Structures are given as structure tokens and as C-alpha cells.
Amino acid sequence: MLVRSLAIGAAVFALRVGLRSEDSPRSLRVAVATGASRQQIEAQINEAILLEEARRYGWDHSDPVVFTHLVRNMRFLEPNSPANDRELFEQAVDLGLHGRDPVVRDRLLYRANRALLSVPKAAEPSDVELGVHLQRHRSRFVRAPIVTLRHVYLSRERGKDLRRDATTLDLSAPAPGDPLPGLGLRFVGSSDTLRHRVGDALGDAADTAPLHEWQGPIASAFGLHFLRVEHRREGRVPALSSIREEVRADYLRELRQRLHRQRFAALRRAYTVHVEHRP
Amino acid sequence: MRRSPIGSPLWIAFALVFAPGCPGEDDPPLVEADRFGRCASFDPLRQVFWGDLHVHTELSFDANTQGTRTTMADAYAFARGQPIGLQPYEPSGEPSRMAQIDRPLDFVLVSDHAEFLSTLALCRDLSSAAAGDADCVAYRNALELDADPLDVGRFFNRINGRLIAEPTQVSYPALCGPGDSNCLLAGVDVWSDVLRAADAAYDRTDSCQFTTFPGYEWTGGPAARNLHRNVLFKNASVPAAPIGYLDEPFPEGLWRRLDQECLSAGTGCDVLTIPHNSNLSEGIFFDRLGGAPIDDDYAAERAKFEPLIEIYQHKGASECLPGDSISDELCGFEILPFANLAATNLEVFGSPAPRGFLRSAYGEGLARDVRGEVNPFKHGVVAATDTHVSAAGFVNEASFLGHGGAGQANRFTAPEGFPDIEYLSPGGLTAVWAEENAREAVFAALKRKETFGTSGPRMVVRLFGGWDYPDDLCGRGDLPTIGYRDGVPMGGDLGPATSNAPELVVAARRDIAGAPLQRIQIVKGWHDGTDYRVEVFDVAGDRGNAADVDLATCAPRGTGAANLCAVWRDPSFDAAHPTYYYARVLENPTCRWTTQQCVRTGYDCDQPTRPIDQDCCDPVVGLDRRRCAAVDCADPDLLPAPDARCCAPPLEPTIQERAWTSPIWYRP
Numbered sequence: 001m002l003v004r005s006l007a008i009g010a011a012v013f014a015l016r017v018g019l020r021s022e023d024s025p026r027s028l029r030v031a032v033a034t035g036a037s038r039q040q041i042e043a044q045i046n047e048a049i050l051l052e053e054a055r056r057y058g059w060d061h062s063d064p065v066v067f068t069h070l071v072r073n074m075r076f077l078e079p080n081s082p083a084n085d086r087e088l089f090e091q092a093v094d095l096g097l098h099g100r101d102p103v104v105r106d107r108l109l110y111r112a113n114r115a116l117l118s119v120p121k122a123a124e125p126s127d128v129e130l131g132v133h134l135q136r137h138r139s140r141f142v143r144a145p146i147v148t149l150r151h152v153y154l155s156r157e158r159g160k161d162l163r164r165d166a167t168t169l170d171l172s173a174p175a176p177g178d179p180l181p182g183l184g185l186r187f188v189g190s191s192d193t194l195r196h197r198v199g200d201a202l203g204d205a206a207d208t209a210p211l212h213e214w215q216g217p218i219a220s221a222f223g224l225h226f227l228r229v230e231h232r233r234e235g236r237v238p239a240l241s242s243i244r245e246e247v248r249a250d251y252l253r254e255l256r257q258r259l260h261r262q263r264f265a266a267l268r269r270a271y272t273v274h275v276e277h278r279p
Numbered sequence: 280m281r282r283s284p285i286g287s288p289l290w291i292a293f294a295l296v297f298a299p300g301c302p303g304e305d306d307p308p309l310v311e312a313d314r315f316g317r318c319a320s321f322d323p324l325r326q327v328f329w330g331d332l333h334v335h336t337e338l339s340f341d342a343n344t345q346g347t348r349t350t351m352a353d354a355y356a357f358a359r360g361q362p363i364g365l366q367p368y369e370p371s372g373e374p375s376r377m378a379q380i381d382r383p384l385d386f387v388l389v390s391d392h393a394e395f396l397s398t399l400a401l402c403r404d405l406s407s408a409a410a411g412d413a414d415c416v417a418y419r420n421a422l423e424l425d426a427d428p429l430d431v432g433r434f435f436n437r438i439n440g441r442l443i444a445e446p447t448q449v450s451y452p453a454l455c456g457p458g459d460s461n462c463l464l465a466g467v468d469v470w471s472d473v474l475r476a477a478d479a480a481y482d483r484t485d486s487c488q489f490t491t492f493p494g495y496e497w498t499g500g501p502a503a504r505n506l507h508r509n510v511l512f513k514n515a516s517v518p519a520a521p522i523g524y525l526d527e528p529f530p531e532g533l534w535r536r537l538d539q540e541c542l543s544a545g546t547g548c549d550v551l552t553i554p555h556n557s558n559l560s561e562g563i564f565f566d567r568l569g570g571a572p573i574d575d576d577y578a579a580e581r582a583k584f585e586p587l588i589e590i591y592q593h594k595g596a597s598e599c600l601p602g603d604s605i606s607d608e609l610c611g612f613e614i615l616p617f618a619n620l621a622a623t624n625l626e627v628f629g630s631p632a633p634r635g636f637l638r639s640a641y642g643e644g645l646a647r648d649v650r651g652e653v654n655p656f657k658h659g660v661v662a663a664t665d666t667h668v669s670a671a672g673f674v675n676e677a678s679f680l681g682h683g684g685a686g687q688a689n690r691f692t693a694p695e696g697f698p699d700i701e702y703l704s705p706g707g708l709t710a711v712w713a714e715e716n717a718r719e720a721v722f723a724a725l726k727r728k729e730t731f732g733t734s735g736p737r738m739v740v741r742l743f744g745g746w747d748y749p750d751d752l753c754g755r756g757d758l759p760t761i762g763y764r765d766g767v768p769m770g771g772d773l774g775p776a777t778s779n780a781p782e783l784v785v786a787a788r789r790d791i792a793g794a795p796l797q798r799i800q801i802v803k804g805w806h807d808g809t810d811y812r813v814e815v816f817d818v819a820g821d822r823g824n825a826a827d828v829d830l831a832t833c834a835p836r837g838t839g840a841a842n843l844c845a846v847w848r849d850p851s852f853d854a855a856h857p858t859y860y861y862a863r864v865l866e867n868p869t870c871r872w873t874t875q876q877c878v879r880t881g882y883d884c885d886q887p888t889r890p891i892d893q894d895c896c897d898p899v900v901g902l903d904r905r906r907c908a909a910v911d912c913a914d915p916d917l918l919p920a921p922d923a924r925c926c927a928p929p930l931e932p933t934i935q936e937r938a939w940t941s942p943i944w945y946r947p
Contacts, residue, residue, distance in 0.1 A: 188320040
């Protein structure tokens with residue numbers, strides 16, 4: 001949930017990113033430790049660019065979190081100072097604290113990244129766009145296959161009679177067997193549900209058994225099971241009207257990531273970075 | 280009152296549609312509208328679905344200041360089996376711990392605290408008039424990476440203190456502006472986010488893989504005596520804003536507003552409120568706040584809105600308290616040694632009040648039955664986590680990472696010892712018997728109390744009560760059919776006596792990922808006109824199966840049952856006495872989470888150098904009590920700190936996980 005001022009600043013930031021890429025490149029020096037990996041160097045460059053942009057927007061001077069943090073630090077340094085908050089803040093800036101303080105740094109990075117992730121209101125997807133998104137990423141929205149089966153269960157509490165009863169069970173006639181709470185004579189659901197309730201063997205059988213043929217006995221921790229798969233419905237992707245909110249949430253998640261990449265790439269193009277290796 | 284779903288026209292219609300063989304022809308179209316009967320998996324004899332009805336995310340004030348950054352979307356994703364990251368967070372923003380549930384849930388209520396939902400939003404809006412308010416500044420400071428934990432604690436107590444104010448003195452913070460309008464407006468925005476998130480996660484197709492309910496928590500706790508309730512709406516037709524303690528500080532005010540803005544609004548809105556943690560109420564939970572007597576009007580309202588109660592969660596169990604005439608030897612399960620919320624937070628030991636426990640409330644209700652008054656305490660039972668890290672349904676003892684909230688925050692450093700306060704626990708789950716996994720059906724199951732709660736494992740329990748069940752019902756595959764036809768399910772009311780005594784048929788199946796079952800008990804409570812009495816009967820299984828646990832490895836020893844069933848007839852029924860019956864199903868003993876973590880880390884009490892060693896060797900935990908043999912607990916305050924721990928209430932290193940069903944009721 002973006003705060004309103006962040007959203008406004010972010011929109012301006014994002015807009016100007018595009019414009020700035022057409023200006024002459026800006027120069028930036030980044031100091032990295034000798035022996036730093038390429039990945040570490042890239043991360044430091046990215047961070048330096050974001051910080052530079054945040055400072056160009058004056059967030060190190062205007063951000064209320066930065067403001068209160070530096071004022072708090074100044075009051076710690078000078079507990080008896082008669083200066084008011086604004087004066088203390090200016091003193092902190094004069095001391096260069098806003099440039100070195102790690103909390104300020106993290107706050108500016110946070111705002112910059114949020115700005116890169118911001119989605120303008122005009123980007124709210126239409127049903128057409130959501131439909132395209134759904135088709136493009138069907139695997140994200142597919143519903144699990146559903147199996148319909150009949151089930152007969154013989155409890156292990158039958159003891160020594162269990163195997164005999166399993167051998168002599170007449171499945172041609174309706175045979176309710178023993179009750180197993182939560183798993184009735186007929187089951188409609190996913191094979192994973194069966195796995196979670198009764199174990200892998202039954203779940204696997206639900207997936208692989210041929211239609212309309214009794215299978216079993218299949219052993220579980222509860223006893224012996226017989227099942228007859230009557231129908232399988234393959235996994236399917238619902239219509240957009242059924243899952244619109246789900247698709248919208250996924251669309252916006254992707255959009256934010258794409259906007260972040262695009263905007264940051266534009267920022268990178270706007271800078272010439274000089275890397276200095278230091279021990 | 281007898282339920283007979285088998286003979287109902289609705290069932291007949293669906294039986295014809297879903298009879299074997301029909302789905303092999305034209306597949307039913309994916310249904311868009313949210314209507315009863317839309318799920319492919321529909322069973323008129325009802326099936327069991329698992330959920331967590333008490334989940335907090337970053338939107339809750341306490342979770343937020345504890346470092347929770349996981350969102351509502353994260354909570355729903357976690358419940359569906361996706362991993363999420365937990366605090367503490369690295370400076371880069373990456374979580375330092377990951378959590379994942381072992382099996383997905385079927386339904387969830389995200390129940391963030393209504394109070395301060397709007398306040399936090401307002402403080403984060405840097406352009407708002409409240410942004411410069413001292414409390415908002417302090418809040419933003421409290422979120423900083425280098426925030427002083429003591430400052431955060433002080434700030435939290437100052438703001439949260441509004442929730443323990445007396446009802447006549449509650450108020451919004453000054454930053455909310457004249458008429459609290461700033462916060463009320465901001466709250467509407469947040470509430471619409473809550474609704475949208477619930478809708479995005481709700482599976483409206485006929486696959487019915489996941490159900491959500493919009494809702495929140497009403498967080499009333501005058502003088503730190505817990506009166507909290509979760510508010511659960513059936514669908515997205517809801518009041519314009521959540522009604523919290525700062526809006527309506529009396530439960531009856533909450534119910535009145537819910538009646539006006541939901542039940543009587545003509546929008547299809549429906550709602551129920553689920554109280555929890557009566558164990559931390561200092562015994563006032565079942566009284567009428569303010570001291571007025573409970574009259575029939577109040578009782579009827581309470582009964583209407585609160586058919587259910589949360590019997591167990593992170594902050595302990597509320598079934599029964601050991602030591603009085605209505606308790607039994609199994610009442611000591613996860614009893615917190617604290618009397619109220621503040622005592623829990625500050626770890627100030629004290630005895631919880633017996634009147635704050637459900638079995639006591641049941642008795643007060645029966646006394647009202649005897650007097651011919653309305654009984655507001657016929658609560659059905661659910662259980663939940665009350666997680667404050669969005670980890671819905673994260674109940675596994677072996678992988679417990681802490682739930683935050685009243686427990687350990689883990690905001691600034693990753694836990695090196697226990698991830699949570701040792702007296703707290705992972706919490707439990709709610710199970711409902713419903714025709715399908717969709718809002719209409721699950722909500723109806725909650726409302727009619729066809730529910731049971733568990734301490735975490737997913738053992739399945741079925742309970743029916745009637746007057747003439749066949750003795751061989753446990754061996755018959757049509758048990759549910761007969762159960763419904765000739766009686767009532769859990770949560771129901773028995774009709775007039777048609778035989779000498781009621782019969783209960785109870786069947787339980789172990790959790791395939793849990794321990795074997797040890798036994799099933801029936802807990803009977805009745806009022807003979809003078810006294811309230813309770814008796815517990817073992818009806819199936821074997822209490823003497825000698826099952827136990829090797830504490831060195833947590834390996835279980837002994838045998839147990841995969842499923843149990845019994846048809847039990849009350850041997851001492853008196854038709855003149857109002858009575859209830861509920862089933863309690865017990866697993867064989869297993870290691871408590873504290874023991875599991877100690878065993879896994881190979882704790883060493885001879886050389887307790889690591890934080891985990893110190894935690895595990897704390898005599899409270901029950902693994903190393905030998906060191907306390909010589910400690911005199913006559914005056915613990917005079918003892919050095921390590922020895923004083925010998926005098927703190929001890930925990931048992933092993934537990935018996937369990938399920939509690941909603942009671943079946945009889946009224947003469």
C-alpha cells in the first residue's frame with residue numbers, strides 16, 4: 001500500500017527517468033573494495049545510482065523519516081542545544097550526516113525502489129489485458145485435476161480376518177465396507193487430497209488406475225482399500241470472470257517488476273560510472 | 280431437533296446430478312456465481328475441511344511493530360502451501376528465515392486488529408495532517424532498522440494501552456483529528472484492501488480449492504483482561520468499516536452495530552463473532568461487561584452472534600482448568616500460568632481464574648437452562664493459531680518458528696534459543712463438516728457448530744447424538760447416513776427423549792502425518808437442579824496402551840489405533856437434567872515443541888554454552904529438573920535468578936495432541 005506522497009513522488013521520479021535518459025550522461029564515481037566480485041560491484045553501482053537520484057530529488061532534505069532521524073541523532077550529540085528541530089537538521093546536513101548515515105541511506109534506497117515499483121493509475125488493467133495475461137500464464141491459474149471414485153475400505157481392526165475379507169469381498173454388489181471418517185463411499189477431489197488424508201498409495205492409485213475397474217487391495221495406515229475411478233477431469237484454467245481478482249493481482253505483481261527493470265535500465269543508461277578499486 | 284439432509288429435496292436434486300457416471304459425459308461448466316452447490320466436490324453427507332480462523336499480518340499494530348512485513352497475500356499464499364519469509368529481515372530487505380506449511384489449508388480468516396488499522400495508514404501517509412504528530416513520528420521511528428528495542432516497547436505499550444482502557448474511557452488517538460475523521464477515512468481505504476485481498480484469494484471456480492472470509496479482530500481488553508473476538512463475514516457484503524474496540528467498547532455495542540450494518544442491512548451480509556482466550560480474562564469473559572445481569576435479551580444476542588469459541592491457540596487452551604470438581608486429569612494441556620494479557624507479556628506468573636474456562640461457562644449455561652432462561656454459552660468449538668507472522672495454519676510442533684504477537688518478536692535478531700516464549704505453543708486448527716469448500720457451505724457449518732478444533736494434527740472426528748442408534752453402527756459404511764437420519768451431528772440439539780438415554784456415536788481417524796490415536800472420551804456435563812457436574816468416559820481405545828516417547832530422540836514407543844469408533848449410551852442419564860456431551864480424541868504422547876527443538880539441536884546441560892542449551896536446560900522446560908532438587912521455593916524472590924527458575928511453573932516435555940468436538944445439547 002503506497003502512501004500518497006510516495007506515489008506522487010514516485011510518479012514524478014518514474015516520469016523523469018524516461019526524460020533523463022535523453023539528457024547527456026551524468027558521471028558517478030563508485031569506490032569498491034579490491035577483490036570485490038562482479039556481482040558485488042554491480043550491486044554497489046546500482047545502489048549508488050539510486051542514492052544519487054534520491055538526492056537529486058532532495059529526499060535527503062525533505063523526507064520526514066530522514067528528518068526525524070537526523071534530528072534525533074543531533075539531540076543525542078548535543079542534548080543541551082537550544083536549537084529547534086529545523087535548525088538541528090540543518091546542522092546535521094552541514095556536518096554531512098545525511099550523506100553518511102546508514103539509516104538515511106536505507107531510507108533513500110527504500111523510497112527510490114518504491115518509486116521504481118509504482119504503478120500509475122492509468123496502468124490499471126482492462127479486461128482485455130487481463131485476458132491476455134491469463135492466456136499467457138495459464139499455468140499459474142490452472143486448477144488441480146479432479147477424480148471421482150468409489151471407495152470401499154476394510155479396517156485393519158478386523159485383525160486376522162482382514163486379508164480373508166479382502167480376498168472374499170464381492171465388489172460387484174454395493175459393498176460399503178467399514179466407515180472411515182472423512183472418506184466416504186464416494187470421493188470427488190484431487191489426488192493430493194487423498195494423499196494428505198490417507199497416504200501416497202491411494203493418491204497414486206487415483207492418478208493412475210484405469211477407469212471403471214476396481215483396484216486393490218491398496219494398503220494404508222488404516223487398513224485395505226479398494227477404489228474404482230469413475231471419472232477424471234483434467235486440470236483446467238477457469239474463465240477470467242471467475243478469477244478476475246486473482247489475475248489482476250498477478251498482473252500487477254508482474255507489472256511492478258517490469259516497470260522496475262525498465263526504469264532502472266533507463267537510469268543506468270543516464271550514468272557513466274567510474275569504478276575505483278580501493279584496498 | 281433432527282437433521283435429515285438425506286431426505287431433503289436439495290440432496291435428492293444433487294444426488295441425481297452427481298450420481299456416479301454422470302460426470303463422464305458432459306463436464307459441468309465452470310461456475311462463476313458464488314452459490315451453494317457449485318463445487319465439483321460436493322457431498323450431501325458433508326466432508327471435513329481444515330482452516331485457520333485467526334491470522335495476523337503486517338496490518339496489525341502489534342505485528343507491525345514486531346517487524347512483520349508479510350502481507351495478506353502472503354498469508355493466503357502460505358495457507359495454500361507457498362513458502363514465506365519471516366523476520367528478522369536483513370538490511371537488504373531479505374528475510375532471514377523461511378516457513379512453509381506441510382499441507383495446504385482449505386479456508387482462512389485473516390483477522391487483523393481493527394484498532395489502529397487506520398491509524399497506521401495515516402501515519403505512513405507523509406502528506407497527511409497527522410504525519411507530524413508525535414505518535415506518528417514515534418511510530419515511524421519504531422519501524423527504523425536501528426530502532427532501540429526498548430523505545431519500540433515503550434511506544435507499543437503507550438499506543439496499545441488504549442486497548443486496555445476501561446470501556447467508558449476509550450478514544451482514538453489525537454492524531455485522528457476532530458471527530459476521529461482522519462482515521463475513519465483512512466480506515467475505509469484499508470478495509471477495501473482487506474476485502475480485495477480476500478476476494479483475490481477466494482477460489483470461485485468449481486474446483487473450490489481455497490475459501491477466504493473477510494474479517495478482523497475486535498480487540499477489547501479492559502485492564503488487560505482479554506475479551507477479544509474475531510469478526511467473520513460470510514461474504515464481501517460488509518459494513519463500510521471494521522467496528523473495533525475504540526468504536527464500540529462493549530460487546531453488545533459491537534453486536535448492535537453488526538446487526539444494523541450487516542444482518543439487517545438487506546445486502547446479503549451475514550456475520551458471526553468468535554471469542555478467544557477466555558483463559559486470560561481473569562474470569563470475566565462470560566460475564567456481562569459493566570456488571571449488569573445477563574438477561575434473556577442480552578443472552579439471546581450473545582448466542583446469536585457467538586455460536587463458536589476458540590478453545591485453543593498460541594496463547595494457551597481454555598477448555599478446563601485443573602484442580603476443581605469439573606476438571607479431569609487431562610485438563611492441564613497447554614494451560615498458561617498467567618491470569619491476563621499483561622501478565623502474559625511480562626511473564627508475571629499467576630493462576631488463571633477458573634471461571635474463564637469453557638467447561639465452567641457450559642455449567643453456567645446449564646444453570647440458566649434449569650431456571651428456564653436463555654443459555655448464551657452453548658458454544659461450539661474451533662481452534663486456531665493467532666499467528667502474527669502471517670503463517671496461517673503453521674501448527675507443526677517440530678518446525679515451530681514462533682508466532683510473534685504475545686510471544687517472542689524475533690524482530691532484531693534471529694532466535695538462537697527457542698523461537699518463542701516457552702509457555703506459548705503453535706496453536707491449532709479448525710475443522711468443519713460442510714458439503715463443499717465454499718463460503719456459503721463453510722459459513723453455514725460454522726453457524727450450526729458442526730465443527731471441531733484440534734491442537735494441530737488433522738485427526739478426523741465425527742460425532743452424532745440420538746436416541747436409538749444400532750449397536751453395530753461402527754461397522755457399517757453408512758454410519759454418516761444413519762447418524763444424520765436418526766439424530767443430530769456435533770453442535771446440534773437433541774430432540775425430546777424417545778428412549779431411556781441418548782446414544783452417541785463417535786468415530787475418529789488418525790492424522791496420517793500424526794501419531795496413532797490412544798482413545799476417545801466423551802465429556803458429559805449436566806445440572807441436577809442444585810449442582811453442575813462433569814464426568815469423563817473413555818469410550819474407545821486404550822488409556823493403558825503404555826505408549827510413550829523416548830525423550831532422548833522423540834521417537835514414539837508403543838502402539839495405537841488408526842481409527843476408533845464407539846456407540847456409547849449414557850449410563851446415568853436423567854431426562855430432567857439439562858446436559859451436554861462432547862468428544863475429546865487423544866493421540867499417543869509426542870514431544871512438545873520445546874523438547875523437539877532441544878533434541879534436534881543436541882542440547883548439553885553439562886556444558887550449556889549456547890543459548891539453546893540454556894533454554895533447554897531451564898528447569899521449566901522439563902528436560903533437566905535434577906538441578907533443582909535442592910532449591911527451596913519458599914520465597915523465590917530471594918533466590919538467584921537461575922535457581923528462581925526452579926520455582927516457575929514447569930512444562931511437561933511431552934503432550935497428547937487432541938481434538939475437541941462441539942457439544943451436543945439436551946434440554947428437558
